[in-house]
Amino acid sequence: MENAAAEYSIKGILKQLLTYKSGVFGISLLVLLILISVYTMITIPYSTAIELWRGGENVWIENPRNAQPTWIRYLGKNLPETIKRDSTQAGRVGTIKVLTPIPERNMKLLHISFSFDYEYDDFPSEINIFFTSKYNTSAPLLRIYWIKPSGTKINLMTYIPRSQEERLSLSINPTVSNRLYAYTVNVLGGEPQVPLLVEQAMFAMEDETMNSTLTATPMKGKYELIIEGTLYGEDSDVDAKLIVYGKVYGLAGTDHLRRDLTVALLWGTPIALSFGLTASLTISLLQLLIATISGYYGGKVDSAIQRLTEGYMILPFLPFLILIATFYRLDIWILLLVIIVLSVFGGGVKSTRALVMQIKEYPYIEAAKAYGASSKRIILLYIIPKILPPIVPGLIGSVPGYVFLEAALSLLGLGDPYLPSWGKIIEDSYAGGALYKGHYYWVLEPASMLILTALAFSFLGFALDKIVNPKLREV
């Protein structure tokens, strides 16, 4: 004889879960998400995550803006990766720095050469040179040249660093732009239809395709950037760092602030899991307790709790939550608390109370009263263990709802102001016009993490439901 009671032990449920495909699927997804969370918490501690996410542009200055994930290259064009050359690491591949003092004139001649092979199908997104200069009285005078694989040498500009740390953004420099325009006109033998962008002109094939930004194609081969300069003073020195920003970055790409999305996607996992699980568990267990007290004691206690619940159920939950979150900029855990407080007297109280009303008439409850069990003992040890198994599927199934709620609030700009979460990425991408600009990865990555989490808990919930409600099995 198969008895329902046998299936209601925790061990029994777990054992049975593995006999359902949806159970195995849900559990493996959940285990994966938990592993990601643990990995994240260990490798990127909370403070580091906040620093990385809120540290401003300097943290990520060497990353390309709005770069797609690297693996996108396997699906289509060979998009460029970021190329870096640093003169402080002279001697490395493609990096030469020579400093020659001129005797008796208290001057030095500087020669820096950065070279690299460029074999990609698309132009870089941006080109920056970072200068670190050391001088006493007069600033150094630098001349910057660009040599294409065809051998063409272009004098990009003459540059005088004004402070010790300077960034030269070639992409938006008017002098460079003008020089390259002249070069384009020279190649075409006339004015181009649509003038090329700086990084396009620097990398374009020298033919009629330079006529427009739409037709320009990158020239493959060895490029070289040469910085020649004159330095004044005994201990003067100049170092340069060339960064040719690509169009792909890392596992997840970057956002509009050059931030590595991996950080936010990883950190979103423990946040989503803990937020969803805590909200669902706390709300379900509190509702369970309230419902049991209401159903067991009956009378005035019951009436009071039921009327309160009905009042709560009429309250518009989301507008209320938005109101509170707008007035008080809440961090995620306070937000969680507000959600719990707003939901404890929810519909769950009603359905669980109905179960309690039924169970409290069971003979074993009466027997317990007959041997002197207190009401507290009966509620906690005799009724709750009996109703817990049937409500577990609902509890697990409601986790995605709270994960989505957090994302929705973030999307409305009401989420945690510091923590990186999936909802935050979607908010950023929405504000950054991701879909309009074609940055699909920016939206799809957090969205698929959300869906994955929802699937994990939903499948688990379905399987649990089949176990504790055997009637569903035949369907």
Next chain:
Amino acid sequence: MSEDEELLEVENLRKWFELRKGLFSSPLYVKAVDGVSFKLKKGEAISLVGESGSGKTTLGKTILRLYEPTGGTIKIKGRDITHLKSNELMWYRRETALIEQDPYGALPSFFSIHRILEEPLIIHKFGNAEERRKRVREVLEEVRLTPIEDFAPKYPHMLSGGQLQRVAIARALTLRPELVVADEPVSMLDASVRIEILNLLRELQEKRKISFIYITHDLTTTKYFSEKLFIMYAGKIVEIGDMLKVVHNPLHPYTEALLKAIPDPDPRNREILRDVPPGEPPNLVNPPSGCRFHPRCPYKMDICQKEEPPVFEPENGRFVLCWLHAKK
């Protein structure tokens, strides 16, 4: 306490359930137990017999104070416990126990047998874990669920109905009560294990000198168990007497009817039509005037409709609520 001393004294006990309370109308009551008086000696076993709806279960549970009595008094060892609050009742809970009808529902499915038997001991702060284990072993041995090592760690769904009822009996005995109310303890069991359980109950009752109230609708099972019969009808005990005397010479017409209704297993009697009183048990919200049995009584007299019969004692030790015995 001597053998003959009264353990339980019930005096005019009433338990009315409120049906509904209108805003303006006066409340209606189901008079499930309506003026019951009897005494129970220490170590005495009685059978409380009546059809369903006669209030026998309510009476048993009211005596155990699972229901708050509406009126009357319940005294145990001379102490009035009628209206004590639940925290003052703990000693009474120790002295009394309940065995229920449904062995499948009477045990919490999520506790092991050991835990089920230990619960009353934990609640009454009996000894330490070792002493409790010893007591659990003792009671399991008493109800012959052996080997104990096999049964103690099991869960209720692993046992058969008869075994479950043995566990329920063991649980009733863990606190060594003086009064046990068994509410149809065998009616849901297979016929084959009924007599076994009844004999076990009888044996334990005699061994431990327990006062026993055996509630049943089945007169045939009473002979295995007790020497005294209480017949209940519509919230009142209508006849009290020694088992054999009542069975062979029923004084109340209802008792007579009950005895006639017992099926006869002898195939030679299969053609005999049974003379069973017509009608249904009365509505307890609005019971008939006078004697409650009069609408179904074959010996109905005028007085039966007008006046409720008092307790008559036509023979020594036999009490009956019936006007037929008024003159004797």
